[in-house]
Amino acid sequence: MKLKLLMLFLLIIPSLAGIAHGHTIDSVGEYRVEIGWMNEPVVSGETNAIEFYVSPLIQCPNIPKPIKCAESQEFQNGISDLNKTIKMKLIYKDQSITLPFSPDHDIPGKYYAFVNPTVSGFYQANILGTIIDTPISISMHPPKVEERSYIEFPEPSDITITQMIDGHTALIEDVSDLKETVSNLKETQSDDVGYTGIGVGLIGIAIAIIAFVKSNKTN
Numbered sequence: 001m002k003l004k005l006l007m008l009f010l011l012i013i014p015s016l017a018g019i020a021h022g023h024t025i026d027s028v029g030e031y032r033v034e035i036g037w038m039n040e041p042v043v044s045g046e047t048n049a050i051e052f053y054v055s056p057l058i059q060c061p062n063i064p065k066p067i068k069c070a071e072s073q074e075f076q077n078g079i080s081d082l083n084k085t086i087k088m089k090l091i092y093k094d095q096s097i098t099l100p101f102s103p104d105h106d107i108p109g110k111y112y113a114f115v116n117p118t119v120s121g122f123y124q125a126n127i128l129g130t131i132i133d134t135p136i137s138i139s140m141h142p143p144k145v146e147e148r149s150y151i152e153f154p155e156p157s158d159i160t161i162t163q164m165i166d167g168h169t170a171l172i173e174d175v176s177d178l179k180e181t182v183s184n185l186k187e188t189q190s191d192d193v194g195y196t197g198i199g200v201g202l203i204g205i206a207i208a209i210i211a212f213v214k215s216n217k218t219n
Contacts, residue, residue, distance in 0.1 A: 022143040023051075027066040029134040032057040032073055035125055035142055038112065043148045044120045049112040050088065050142055052101060054079045054131055078109010079131060086129035086136065088113045092121065120147040 023036030034053040042048050053075045060069035083101045090097050090113070101111035117123065125140045 027070040032070040049114040052111045080108035089126040091124040
């Protein structure tokens, strides 16, 4: 069993490494630009940030397409002090929000746009402004935002929706039985006996509710 778990873990590691470096790279004039999520894999309902990198684009004589040239290079010699001249418009379907960039104080040319993506899916990041004297208006697509439930453990609450529905249904059935019992008592017994039956029934339901709550707390 341990050997199987080890083999599964070794298979998962490469895929996680690929996710951790899921950045998008492009070029704008003489500059290389790159975006990606700060915390990956990114999930809905969790505060995160889109990282934005800007660095000089080194010419690639053997690679005619600028985007391919940019993808062949690593981020280095970042361009600083751009947080006042660039911004990001984050778009999800027909909704959008404009976010400012905050510079990384340790890495020149690296910036953050903090956001809490509340819905899973694909987002579009439009980078707008100027890089020194070069205008930038480019659409980029960071990796997909996953559904938060995919990493949640254990259940978010002690009593699940199904358990609540089942308990509510059982309670309604008990109340219906009690009503029927009270009606029969009224027809066949005296008032004192009828009130006694009602009291016994209410006590029984109270005990059932307490037992239901305790059983869900122990599960």
